[in-house]
Each structure stands twice: as C-alpha cells, then as structure tokens.
Amino acid sequence: MTDLDRHDATESAADRDRLHPGILVVGPNPAMDRTEEIEDFRPHEVNRATVSSPRAGGKSFIVARALRRLGNPVSAYGFLGGATGQYLRDECAKLGIRDRHTEIDDDTRINTILVDERTRLSTVINEPGPVVSPAETVALTTAVADDLRAGDLLILTGSLPRGTGDDLYARLIELGRSRGARVIVDAERAALVSAVAARPWAVKCNLHEFHGIAPDAPRDLFDETDRVRLVAAMRSTVDTGVALVVVTLGAEGLVAVTATDILHVEAAIVETKNATGSGDTFLAGFASALSAGADLPEALRFGAAAASANAAVLIPDIGPDPQLDDLLARTHIRSEPLGHVEKLGVRR
Ligand SMILES: Nc1ncnc2c1ncn2[C@@H]1O[C@H](COP(=O)(O)OP(=O)(O)OP(=O)(O)O)[C@@H](O)[C@H]1O
Ligand SMILES: [Mg+2]
Incomplete structure (x- = not known):
C-alpha cells in the first residue's frame, strides 16, 4: 500500500x-x-x-x-x-x-x-x-x-472572505x-500556510504561490539546478505529511512529488488565448480522472490536458463538449528517479 x-x-x-x-x-x-x-x-x-x-x-x-x-x-x-x-x-x-x-x-x-x-x-x-x-x-x-x-x-479552492479566520481550510482538512x-487544496498565502500545516492529501499551487510557503523553492525555473531545487522543496513539503504536492508551471506543465515518485508533465503546446483558470481546470480534470479510477500519472496527464484546453480559449471554460483526446496524446509525463535530488547534493 x-x-x-x-x-x-x-x-x-x-x-x-x-x-x-x-x-x-x-x-x-x-x-x-x-x-x-x-x-x-x-x-x-x-x-x-x-x-x-x-x-x-x-x-x-x-x-x-x-x-x-x-x-x-x-x-x-x-x-x-x-x-x-x-x-x-x-x-x-x-x-x-x-x-x-x-x-x-x-x-x-x-x-x-x-x-x-x-x-x-x-x-x-x-x-x-x-x-x-x-x-x-x-x-x-x-x-x-x-x-x-x-x-x-x-x-478547497480560492481565497477566504473576511470573518472565517485563516484556518477554515485547516478545519475542513481535519x-x-x-x-x-x-482533500486537495489550491490556495495562497495565510490560507495555504495553515492548510499545509493541517496535512491535506494534496496541495496544488503555481510556482509563485509555492515559493510563498517554501522560501527554498526557486522563484523561476531557468535551468536544471532550479528544477532540482524545486523538487527538493516539494519533497520537504511531502515530508511534513502532505501525500502529494503539485506545482504547476503554466505552459511548461507541472511537477508532482509524493514520498515515492517525482513526475514531470509537459503540457501540450496550444495557441494560448487566456491561461487564467488553467490551474482550476487542471484540478477539475485531475479529480474527474481520479474519481473514474485513474492512477496518479494518468490523472495528472488528464488534468494537464484539460488545463491546456482552457488556455486555448478566451474565457475560462472547456466548452460543453470538451474534446481532449488530441491534447492528451500531446501531454507527456516522465518519472524522475527518486535518488536524483540527493545525488545532486541539494540541501533539503
Ligand atoms: N499556455 C499554456 N499552454 C498549454 N498549457 C497550459 C498553458 N498555461 C497553463 N497550461 C496548463 O495548465 C496548468 C495550470 O496552469 P498555471 O500554472 O497557469 O495555473 P494557475 O497559475 O494556478 O492558474 P489559475 O490560478 O489562473 O487557474 C499547467 O500545469 C499546464 O498544464
Ligand atoms: Mg491557481
């Protein structure tokens, strides 16, 4: 198990x-x-x-x-x-x-x-x-x-209105x-900090939001060292008791880390009209695939394909009859060996 x-x-x-x-x-x-x-x-x-x-x-x-x-x-x-x-x-x-x-x-x-x-x-x-x-x-x-x-x-997604307290997500995670x-959380700042401390099953954020809770993570990914630093910071979050950490990288795709896997998803190339809401659409596709019994790599790929469909249109939506087969075929996933981060000598 x-x-x-x-x-x-x-x-x-x-x-x-x-x-x-x-x-x-x-x-x-x-x-x-x-x-x-x-x-x-x-x-x-x-x-x-x-x-x-x-x-x-x-x-x-x-x-x-x-x-x-x-x-x-x-x-x-x-x-x-x-x-x-x-x-x-x-x-x-x-x-x-x-x-x-x-x-x-x-x-x-x-x-x-x-x-x-x-x-x-x-x-x-x-x-x-x-x-x-x-x-x-x-x-x-x-x-x-x-x-x-x-x-x-x-x-659990988005900001909290005034009056709930920053720990609303933490209470729902418990x-x-x-x-x-x-429980899957997509939030930022204080709501995200408090949510991560409550150990949800999964956290999904973009690189900027992740840097806000993991200062060791790079702000941008310029080279392989930055990617290794990102994975190391994500593994530190996994070590705190979050089973899955997903950091999305816009048109570059996403990285997902668990205690046993490091997965990189390369997003399909699309003519981008408006990427707003792509993270939200990823969550929908990911949850949809998981609920149908997909394993983690399949669910990540399906989420990313749905997200790319959203980036290709002006208003955040994937339309009443989403056609994702072509995008899915162009969304690639690769697994990185677990020992890679330690071998490169990155401090965790
Ligand atoms: N320009 C793009 N082309 C193809 N796929 C994209 C593009 N932008 C985003 N995606 C897909 O959508 C996923 C989520 O995008 P992004 O990192 O922009 O999320 P986000 O910042 O959380 O967005 P939001 O909060 O507005 O929903 C990416 O991991 C990628 O798979
Ligand atoms: Mg987002």
Whole structure:
C-alpha cells in the first residue's frame, strides 16, 4: 500500500459500493464576473460599455463548471448572499451543480473586467467580498460534514472572505481526514500556510504561490539546478505529511512529488488565448480522472490536458463538449528517479 492509498484506508463497505467517489468543491469567496467591453477605454473619464456580460466566476465555479463539462456530478459549497448570490444559485441550476452553498446576510461580490476593444487589454477590479459571521462559517462546515463520505474528493479552492479566520481550510482538512476523504487544496498565502500545516492529501499551487510557503523553492525555473531545487522543496513539503504536492508551471506543465515518485508533465503546446483558470481546470480534470479510477500519472496527464484546453480559449471554460483526446496524446509525463535530488547534493 502506498502513502497515496493509505488516506483511503478508512473507507467503509457501504461507501465502496458507490459507483464513483463524490466530488465536493468548496469555494468560500465566489463571485459574479462582469465583463464590460468598451470601444476605447479611458481612465478618469466616463466610458460607455458596448457589451456587458455576467458570468459565474471565482475559482470554485471554474472547477465545478469544468467538472460538469467532463460529466461528473459535483456539489458546491461556499457563501452566497444578496442578488449576486441568487444569480450564482441560478447558474448552479443551469449547470447541474448541486447547490450546497450557505446563505449569508452580506452580498456576494462582483468582479469587473473592463476590456478595451481597441487594444484587447483588460483592467480587472476584484472586490474583497462579503464579511461572514461565525454562525455562517459553522453552517458551511456543517453542510460539508453532512455530505462528506469516505473515499470522496474534497477540493478547497480560492481565497477566504473576511470573518472565517485563516484556518477554515485547516478545519475542513481535519474533517476530511477523519472521514477518510482525500482533500486537495489550491490556495495562497495565510490560507495555504495553515492548510499545509493541517496535512491535506494534496496541495496544488503555481510556482509563485509555492515559493510563498517554501522560501527554498526557486522563484523561476531557468535551468536544471532550479528544477532540482524545486523538487527538493516539494519533497520537504511531502515530508511534513502532505501525500502529494503539485506545482504547476503554466505552459511548461507541472511537477508532482509524493514520498515515492517525482513526475514531470509537459503540457501540450496550444495557441494560448487566456491561461487564467488553467490551474482550476487542471484540478477539475485531475479529480474527474481520479474519481473514474485513474492512477496518479494518468490523472495528472488528464488534468494537464484539460488545463491546456482552457488556455486555448478566451474565457475560462472547456466548452460543453470538451474534446481532449488530441491534447492528451500531446501531454507527456516522465518519472524522475527518486535518488536524483540527493545525488545532486541539494540541501533539503
Ligand atoms: N499556455 C499554456 N499552454 C498549454 N498549457 C497550459 C498553458 N498555461 C497553463 N497550461 C496548463 O495548465 C496548468 C495550470 O496552469 P498555471 O500554472 O497557469 O495555473 P494557475 O497559475 O494556478 O492558474 P489559475 O490560478 O489562473 O487557474 C499547467 O500545469 C499546464 O498544464
Ligand atoms: Mg491557481
């Protein structure tokens, strides 16, 4: 039994009978993304939008939408309030996402993307989001606790709104562990530090976010020494009790490290339109493949192929009928011998 399997060891007979493990996505701070297209954007002046389009946004909605596109049932959790909250509930219904969000007093945020039609450059304004109360925070964790079963995949993604405390993810990780679920975290800064300390099954972040929690990791990958330093820092995180650490590297692909494996995934080359949301789409593809019984290398490759499909389109999405076969064939994985890091004499 590998360390990756051990997290499932408490699965009961009844849970094993379910066709697929469930996928639960927690996104505490979702948003409506409103894109305003402006012919010739001028700051400090009155601008008129020619097109104004709303969309369910925030990391959890990108993950949940992509999971639905890939044919997976998915339940979503987070805080929703006001008219914007209702808009997101309606989107859940349209997309077939099981809406398990917690209703709050404060309003869900709207993020505004101003697109200059002439230059195609955009200006983004992200609102801080609502303030949530201790009772609302308890209601969110209770909703997850009511649904979570052994063998499930619990994805925790994005920033935390004010009022939850930095340790919301840490508490959900402890819940996941006690239920025998696999918890995957995609966060940054204080929320990520506290999550890693709680030993989730897996952590996924990009190089910049990983450097924030592992100062020994390089900021950029210029050469082989940087790659070796990155793997060494990832192994140190594995040593703290995280079974799987994935660091994504944009168009370069990703590195995944466990106690027994070092895997490098080379992303398919695509004509990049907008890579925003590629990390979220990776998570959706990865979880989708795992829930269908794929092993780690297969699941990483499938996640990366889905992520590349997202990078090839303008708005974060993989479309209603994603065709991933060609991308998957062009997404390569290689395994690096375990002793490599020590042999190169990198301090861990
Ligand atoms: N330009 C690209 N071409 C092909 N594949 C890409 C490209 N950008 C990203 N990917 C794929 O998507 C994965 C995740 O991308 P990235 O490292 O940009 O995530 P991220 O920074 O977490 O993104 P976000 O937080 O916006 O979702 C990469 O590991 C890679 O497989
Ligand atoms: Mg990301």
